[in-house]
Amino acid sequence: MAFAAIHPDAGRIDATLPDLGRGLTWADVYKTRPRVELRCPECGHGVHAKVSARKLRYFAHDPGRPANCTWLNESLEHHLLKLELATAIRAADWYAELEVRAPDGTWRADVLASSHDGTRRIAWEAQLSPITNEDIQERTERYRVEGIGVCWVSPGGKSPWMGDVPSIRVQEPRDGRPWTVIDGPAAFYFEHGTWIAVDDLALTAFIRWVLHGQTFVHQVRHPYRSIWFGASKSWRRRPLVWTTSPHVDTETRHEAMRQRQEERKRQREEQERQAEQQRQAEAEARRIEEERQREAQRQEQQRQWAIEAEQARQRRKAEERQRQEQARAAEEQRLRQEQHEQLLASQWWAELSPAQVQELRDAVAEPLWKSQATRAEFDAQGATADSAYGITIYTRRRLHGILRLSPASLQRLPPVVPVYVRNAREAHQLTDTGNIDPGRVIHFNLPDHEQMSLI
Numbered sequence: 001m002a003f004a005a006i007h008p009d010a011g012r013i014d015a016t017l018p019d020l021g022r023g024l025t026w027a028d029v030y031k032t033r034p035r036v037e038l039r040c041p042e043c044g045h046g047v048h049a050k051v052s053a054r055k056l057r058y059f060a061h062d063p064g065r066p067a068n069c070t071w072l073n074e075s076l077e078h079h080l081l082k083l084e085l086a087t088a089i090r091a092a093d094w095y096a097e098l099e100v101r102a103p104d105g106t107w108r109a110d111v112l113a114s115s116h117d118g119t120r121r122i123a124w125e126a127q128l129s130p131i132t133n134e135d136i137q138e139r140t141e142r143y144r145v146e147g148i149g150v151c152w153v154s155p156g157g158k159s160p161w162m163g164d165v166p167s168i169r170v171q172e173p174r175d176g177r178p179w180t181v182i183d184g185p186a187a188f189y190f191e192h193g194t195w196i197a198v199d200d201l202a203l204t205a206f207i208r209w210v211l212h213g214q215t216f217v218h219q220v221r222h223p224y225r226s227i228w229f230g231a232s233k234s235w236r237r238r239p240l241v242w243t244t245s246p247h248v249d250t251e252t253r254h255e256a257m258r259q260r261q262e263e264r265k266r267q268r269e270e271q272e273r274q275a276e277q278q279r280q281a282e283a284e285a286r287r288i289e290e291e292r293q294r295e296a297q298r299q300e301q302q303r304q305w306a307i308e309a310e311q312a313r314q315r316r317k318a319e320e321r322q323r324q325e326q327a328r329a330a331e332e333q334r335l336r337q338e339q340h341e342q343l344l345a346s347q348w349w350a351e352l353s354p355a356q357v358q359e360l361r362d363a364v365a366e367p368l369w370k371s372q373a374t375r376a377e378f379d380a381q382g383a384t385a386d387s388a389y390g391i392t393i394y395t396r397r398r399l400h401g402i403l404r405l406s407p408a409s410l411q412r413l414p415p416v417v418p419v420y421v422r423n424a425r426e427a428h429q430l431t432d433t434g435n436i437d438p439g440r441v442i443h444f445n446l447p448d449h450e451q452m453s454l455i
């Protein structure tokens, strides 16, 4: 079905216009006798005027139509939409032609809107069938080259090209509402910083605004290409929207603000980066300084240790000197003591004559011989320091006692063995020192002076 046909006399006629666009009436072509030879503007095949059950006037191909005619398979829905578009264009006081072909066949518009002065043309394409994005871009470009604007109109369903080319989605009349634009136009809200879809716009109003230049296609700036659809509460990508100058200005203003913010953010990040660099440099300087201090401390510690080690060495040396000094002093003391004891011992023994010494030896030996038949052996070395400057006495090769040790050398006395002296006076000389148990001292009451009778 189609709305346009070629009349043999009037030329192109339009079923949607009361005078068919050519000063005729519907009665001039509908069910006439004889029949008017109408032809299809697209394929040239014969067509005839018809009225649908809904009282819609249109042209249908005669039997035997060519299968490849573009208008052939178009649906009633498609035609109704085209009719609606044409009606809205005419209501805006523009010319509307249906099913128009370019003279050279490069384009073919469903509805071509033209301003009265002929300077502006906009094609309105009711695109119901699927079309690839590539094809629709190419057809849009063809219009652009011809200086013709275009708006692709989708009556619902999937239209992947929506927003990639100048386009709108419309909804057919329902619930007492007329044809409504539900996708395509958008308004920019500064406070939200986004485009928001205008999804409730009467198609006739939209077309009037577009034809009058109040609404136009706008290429959305990249940061704003996600557009909010309140009805479906979703974001959709839309590179192109229909809008008005104030909204474009608002987007421009918002973009300027956004770029200022980004610039400030960039500056802030740069400052933070520099501050971080500064912090790192300071931390590095601190680390180096701490390392230097640790090294200085380590060296100081080593120096201290060296000093302490030297001091300890000196101290040990001094202690060694002191020990040697003390040892020498002790040795000197010992020698002095020994010399002293030797002196006193020689004085002690000088008190006795050899006879008196013999007398004492006999006094020890005789009782042993008499009572036990034991011979007393006197150390041939005489008085020695080991015997406290007394004379060691053995019986049966065993230590028996000490004969007349020197009172000044009691500390040298071997333990336990008895000590023999001449008389009580000598015994007292020993015991008076307090350094010997009196029970160990045995005396014989020998006289202190030599007996004249012994001479």
Ligand SMILES: [Zn+2]
Pocket (backbone or CB within 6 Å): 040, 041, 042, 043, 044, 045, 061, 069, 070, 071, 072
């Ligand atoms: Zn045809």
